[in-house]
Amino acid sequence: MIKIAVLGYGTVGSGVVEVLGKNHEKITQRAGREIEVKYILDLRDFPGDPVQEKVVHDYRVIAEDPEISVVVETMGGINPAYEFVKEALERGKSVCTSNKELVAKHGAELLAIAKEKKVNFLFEASVGGGIPIIRPLNQSLTADEIQEITGILNGTTNYILTKMAKEGVSFATALKEAQEKGYAERNPEADVEGFDACRKIAILTSLAYGMQVDHEDIYTEGITRITDVDISYAKEMGAAIKLLGTGKKVGHKVYAMISPVLINSDNPLFSVNDVFNGIFVRGNLLGDVMFYGAGAGKYPTASAVVSDVVDAVKHLGTNIMTIWSSEKLELADYKDASRRFFVRVPVAQEDKARELFGRVQEIDAGILGDFGFITPVMTEREYEEKAKELEVRSMLRMDF
Numbered sequence: 075m076i077k078i079a080v081l082g083y084g085t086v087g088s089g090v091v092e093v094l095g096k097n098h099e100k101i102t103q104r105a106g107r108e109i110e111v112k113y114i115l116d117l118r119d120f121p122g123d124p125v126q127e128k129v130v131h132d133y134r135v136i137a138e139d140p141e142i143s144v145v146v147e148t149m150g151g152i153n154p155a156y157e158f159v160k161e162a163l164e165r166g167k168s169v170c171t172s173n174k175e176l177v178a179k180h181g182a183e184l185l186a187i188a189k190e191k192k193v194n195f196l197f198e199a200s201v202g203g204g205i206p207i208i209r210p211l212n213q214s215l216t217a218d219e220i221q222e223i224t225g226i227l228n229g230t231t232n233y234i235l236t237k238m239a240k241e242g243v244s245f246a247t248a249l250k251e252a253q254e255k256g257y258a259e260r261n262p263e264a265d266v267e268g269f270d271a272c273r274k275i276a277i278l279t280s281l282a283y284g285m286q287v288d289h290e291d292i293y294t295e296g297i298t299r300i301t302d303v304d305i306s307y308a309k310e311m312g313a314a315i316k317l318l319g320t321g322k323k324v325g326h327k328v329y330a331m332i333s334p335v336l337i338n339s340d341n342p343l344f345s346v347n348d349v350f351n352g353i354f355v356r357g358n359l360l361g362d363v364m365f366y367g368a369g370a371g372k373y374p375t376a377s378a379v380v381s382d383v384v385d386a387v388k389h390l391g392t393n394i395m396t397i398w399s400s401e402k403l404e405l406a407d408y409k410d411a412s413r414r415f416f417v418r419v420p421v422a423q424e425d426k427a428r429e430l431f432g433r434v435q436e437i438d439a440g441i442l443g444d445f446g447f448i449t450p451v452m453t454e455r456e457y458e459e460k461a462k463e464l465e466v467r468s469m470l471r472m473d474f
Contacts, residue, residue: 076105076387079113079136081158082149083120083129086172086199089376090146091125094383101380105387112142137161144386146379147171156180163187163195168390170382172199172375178273182286182400189393196382196394201227201274204374205367206381207353211281212396218357220282222322227274229349229369230258230265231297231317235334236347238305239314245300257349267296268332271319278353279321279330281396285403287321287330293408295333303439304468307416307446310439313338315470316346327406336416338474409455414448418467421445430460448472 080087091111094101102108113136114128133154136142145162147169149155155176159169164187171177176184177200188195198208202225211220226232230252237248249266252258264270276289297317308315313336321330337344342364346352351369356362368374385394416437419427424445428434434447444467449457461469 075108075110076143076390077110077112077141078144078146078383079115079139079142080111080146080148081115081133081136081155082147083114083116083118083125084148084150085372086375086379087114087116087146087148089372090148090379090383093373093376093380097380101384105384107387109383109387112139133158137165142167143390144168144170144383146383147173147176148379149173150175152176152179159184159195160187163191163193166191166193168194168196168386170196170379170386172197172379174200174270174273174277176200178276178289181277181280182398185396185398186400189395192391192393194386194389194394195396196386197277198382199375199378201277202351202353202365202367202378203229203369203371204378205351205353205365205369206378207278207365208281209385210363210365211278211355212394215355215357215360215363218360220323220355221358222320222356223275223278223282223353224318224320224322224343225275225278225353226316226343226346226351227271227319227353227369228265228268228317229351229371230262231268231271232346232351233257233349234266235297235300235315235317238300238302239308242302242305244302245298266298268294268317269296271317272332275319275321275330275332278319279328280398280403282321283323283328283403284397285399285401287328287403287405291405292330292332294331297334299468300334301468303418303441303444304470306439306441307418307437308336308470310437311336311338311416313474314344316343318343318473324406324411327410328403329406329408329411331408331411333471336470336472336474340474409458410453412451412453414451414472415457416446416448416470416472417461417464418444418446418469419464420467423464427464430463
């Protein structure tokens with residue numbers, strides 16, 4: 075029997091315990107060993123809950139118990155999760171985590187410790203919730219050179235944008251409903267400003283190119299400035315606005331970015347709606363593959379964590395190699411990337427816009443006082459220089 079400890083008995087932690095109990099037989103069969111939760115670390119007590127007898131308040135109990143082979147970290151945040159995880163690995167215990175902040179910041183270091191100690195640091199649930207993406211990148215797609223990873227990586231923002239598009243409601247109304255349904259936190263900043271998606275694309279880009287990508291270096295723009303007018307123009311173009319995280323190799327340079335983007339029905343992410351996530355991967359030999367599913371939520375995320383626990387148990391004493399060097403990958407300046415832009419300016423500036431941007435494609439969504447147009451392909455830097463001379467009401471990057 076393999077004994078494990080769960081750090082944090084919140085939404086995901088309690089889900090992990092529940093999944094291990096509910097699917098105990100099947101999990102035992104797949105792991106080849108019975109798995110038992112020996113400890114649950116939390117500051118709180120849970121009187122009346124069957125798990126109460128497993129609850130401990132001191133991490134030392136777990137760290138110093140030689141019976142614990144696998145530690146599940148579902149606390150979130152950097153501290154004290156980083157110290158706990160690092161010590162567990164150094165003591166020869168494998169760690170499975172859903173903590174994207176921890177993985178984005180310390181993933182390369184923790185993988186190196188795991189390799190040295192012949193244990194594993196696994197983090198399938200840190201990016202796509204219940205969508206398997208880390209394991210495919212690390213195992214199934216290793217023969218390919220990854221040219222691009224683009225994803226809808228945050229279910230909250232995707233729900234808000236879907237609501238705005240389908241029902242014509244404002245950003246504020248859609249956000250309020252997301253909060254009422256439990257999709258968004260009371261303080262939704264990490265989601266709506268793109269910070270959550272930024273950490274996830276940092277992890278995916280680091281894995282795709284085998285070097286450390288710091289999330290602080292990624293240009294990040296959220297959805298708070300998207301209006302019902304922008305949605306109207308998107309519909310006129312047969313397009314949808316999605317918050318996309320992208321890591322992309324162009325020549326010898328790697329670009330990464332989080333921002334709202336206009337995509338059309340040719341894009342496989344076009345029909346990914348509501349709280350669902352989708353991750354698109356392009357390889358030089360494989361071509362295009364798509365991963366789709368519930369990107370968050372108690373059971374999808376817990377299921378991904380438990381799949382890592384099974385993997386850790388199956389590989390006791392053996393390190394599953396993951397190529398992610400601590401050497402920093404210097405990202406190319408996003409301003410050098412080329413694309414088309416959709417721009418709205420006052421109708422009085424139409425002539426000036428045509429003069430600046432040359433041959434533009436006018437888009438008429440019936441908005442009085444607006445001149446909406448699509449620019450030719452140009453770099454972000456070129457766009458910014460020209461846009462300085464206009465009163466830009468909104469700009470959306472385009473991917474078609």
